[in-house]
Amino acid sequence: MMKFKAPIFDIKNLDFRVKSQKILSNVSLEIFQSEYIAIIGPNGGGKTTLIRMLLGLDKPTSGDIRIFGKKIKNFKEWHKIGYVPQRASHVDSSFPATVLDIVKMGRTSQRPLFGSFSDEDEKHVHDSMTKMDVLHLQDKMVGTLSGGQRQRVMIARALASSPEILILDEPNTGVDMVSQNRFYALLRKLNKDDGITIVFITHDIGVIADDIGRLFTINEKATICNNPKQILSCDEMSELYGREAHLLHMHKHEH
Numbered sequence: 001m002m003k004f005k006a007p008i009f010d011i012k013n014l015d016f017r018v019k020s021q022k023i024l025s026n027v028s029l030e031i032f033q034s035e036y037i038a039i040i041g042p043n044g045g046g047k048t049t050l051i052r053m054l055l056g057l058d059k060p061t062s063g064d065i066r067i068f069g070k071k072i073k074n075f076k077e078w079h080k081i082g083y084v085p086q087r088a089s090h091v092d093s094s095f096p097a098t099v100l101d102i103v104k105m106g107r108t109s110q111r112p113l114f115g116s117f118s119d120e121d122e123k124h125v126h127d128s129m130t131k132m133d134v135l136h137l138q139d140k141m142v143g144t145l146s147g148g149q150r151q152r153v154m155i156a157r158a159l160a161s162s163p164e165i166l167i168l169d170e171p172n173t174g175v176d177m178v179s180q181n182r183f184y185a186l187l188r189k190l191n192k193d194d195g196i197t198i199v200f201i202t203h204d205i206g207v208i209a210d211d212i213g214r215l216f217t218i219n220e221k222a223t224i225c226n227n228p229k230q231i232l233s234c235d236e237m238s239e240l241y242g243r244e245a246h247l248l249h250m251h252k253h254e255h
Contacts (some may be wrong), residue, residue, distance in 0.1 A: 004067045004252045007032050008165050008197055009054055014063035016049055023049050027063070027222040033164065036191045038228070039201045045219035047201045048086065051169055055083055082106075082158030082166040091144040091150055099153050100138040103129055106160025128159035131194075132186060148179025152186070159190075166190065167178060168200035184211070 007030040014027040024046045024127040041047050052058040053065060056072055065072040068080070072208060087227055105122045107126065128133040132152040137145065141154060151171060158166060167186075172180045190196045 005033055007066075008068060010064075010069075011054075011067040012052065012064045014050075014065065015061045016046070016053065016058070017061045022220060024060075024218075024222075025220050027218075028225055029216060029222055031197065033197055034191065034195045034199050035199075035209065036188070036215075037074060037197075037199045037216060038212045039199065039218055040203065041218040045220045048169055050218055050222075051083075051167055051201065054167070056079065081166045082155075082161060082163035084154050084158050084166070084168040084171055086169045089207045091143050091145075095141070095143040097142050098138065099129070099134055099140050099142055099145070100176070102142050102153055103134075103138075103160055106157040122159050124162055128156040130158040131159060131190065146179070147175045148182065151175055151179065153246040155186075163196065163213070165197040165199065168198075170201050170203070172194045172202070 009029075009031040011030070012028050015022070015025055027046075027050065033194040039050070049058060053060055054067075056075070057080075067075045068077070103125050104117070104121075107117070107124060110218050126135070129138060132155050134149065134152050134156055137149060139152070142150060145153065155166070155168070155171075172183065175183070187198050187200070193196045212228050215225040217223040217225065
């Protein structure tokens with residue numbers, strides 16, 4: 001891979017402990033503009049912890065994180081990073097907000113507190129809903145939507161700030177297979193057409209193995225795989241996942 005620009009994320013020697021428990025150990029990796037990256041690993045291996053540190057939500061015990069060349073403590077342009085957390089598509093059916101209300105929330109970081117909604121804000125909201133194919137749902141209450149529709153709404157909200165990188169934490173939890181396939185097609189389109197860097201945590205390796213550029217495996221330590229198909233061997237998957245490996249492999253061959 002040819003790399004000329006400074007990485008979006010430059011992570012060096014990252015450690016994270018909770019009391020005496022080591023969650024992450026000596027993790028070093030870089031994420032560059034326009035990459036399409038999946039993060040895999042067993043439950044409890046530290047995947048979500050890593051993402052939370054990249055977003056400034058948790059502080060590492062030791063190590064260094066730079067974002068767009070700046071130390072994370074000095075980084076202020078958080079609108080450049082779109083984030084879709086775990087279970088974002090799980091919304092109470094009585095939640096009193098329309099799709100438009102939800103997506104508009106993605107512009108809050110771009111405006112002064114209590115500032116009015118500008119024409120530019122409206123354009124970004126409209127464009128992000130169009131990209132995620134939810135514009136026709138804008139007046140629907142978000143709690144009445146299917147899991148796949150809510151998933152796309154939450155990504156539209158993240159896109160409304162015009163991010164350069166989109167981070168998604170297990171975005172397909174509770175979403176049916178048809179919606180998942182549509183979702184991955186939309187992600188690929190964002191990456192290829194708009195140049196948005198895509199990083200997502202997944203267990204759904206078989207679906208994305210042919211598409212991702214690099215694979216990060218996180219299980220306390222990090223392994224970087226520049227040829228994702230390489231790591232999809234039973235021996236290596238068993239070492240990473242234990243008994244889960246067989247199920248993952250079966251899932252891969254179904255597609």
